[in-house]
C-alpha cells in the first residue's frame with residue numbers, strides 16, 4: 001500500500017510549465033480533460049528538446065547520433081513493456097493511438113472475409129469504432145455494437161470464434177495496472193500522454209498474432225519481430241525520447257506494480273517529489 005505525501009502545490013505547479021498559461025484576460029487556465037490527458041513536466045519537455053538538439057537522426061547507422069537514437073528507442077520499448085507488463089519485443093510504436101489503430105486493423109482486416117463480424121462496445125472511443133467501421137465498409141464485414149463488458153470477458157470469448165481481441169487501455173493506464181497476459185487480448189493500445197508523456201501510440205501485439213502478409217510498412221520498419229509490422233516507417237524519435245523522462249518522474253519501478261487507487265496515490269506521491 002503506497003502512502004500519500006503532502007503535496008507542495010507551488011513547487012509542483014512550477015514543474016508543469018503549461019500551468020503558467022493564462023487566458024487573454026490574464027486569469028489562470030484550468031485544464032479539465034476527461035479522457036485523462038496529462039500536461040507534461042519540464043523534464044519531459046527537456047528530454048524531447050535534448051533529443052532534437054543533440055541526437056536527431058535516423059536509426060541503425062554508424063554515427064553517434066544514430067546509435068544514441070537506437071538506444072533511446074530501445075529504452076522506451078523497455079518502459080512501454082513495463083507499462084503493459086509485457087515483453088519489449090512485443091511493443092509497436094505509432095504516431096498516436098488512432099494511427100496505430102488504423103495500422104492494426106488494416107493488417108488484421110486483410111485476413112477477414114465478407115460476412116465476418118466486428119464487435120465494438122458503445123463506450124469505445126471513436127478511434128476504436130470509426131476505424132473498424134471503415135474497414136467493415138471496405139471489406140463487407142458486419143458490425144455489432146454491444147453494451148460495455150469487461151475487456152477480459154470479451155477477450156475470453158474471442159478465441160472461440162477465431163476472433164482477434166483489441167483492447168484500448170488509454171484511459172485505464174493511469175488508474176490500473178495493465179497485465180496483457182491476464183487480459184488475454186491480442187492487441188492492447190495505450191499512450192504515454194495519460195502518464196505525463198507526449199502524444200504517442202503504443203501497441204502491445206501478441207507475438208502469435210499473425211498479421212496480414214501485406215502490412216502497410218516500408219523500410220526501416222522491419223518484419224521481425226512481428227510488432228515491427230505495425231510500424232510503418234521512421235518513428236517520431238523526439239516523441240519517443242519523452243516517455244523515459246515521464247517514467248522517471250512517476251518513479252516507475254514502484255508505480256508500475258501498483259493497482260487501483262494505490263496507483264494514483266503512488267503517482268501523486270512521486271510527482272510531488274519535485275526534482276531540484
Ligand SMILES: Cc1ncc(COP(=O)(O)O)c(C=O)c1O
Pocket residue numbers: 035096097098099125127128168170171191199200201
Ligand atoms: C480512450 C481513448 N482511446 C483512443 C484515443 C485516441 O488517441 P489519439 O489521440 O492518440 O489518437 C483517445 C484520445 O483521447 C482516448 O481517450
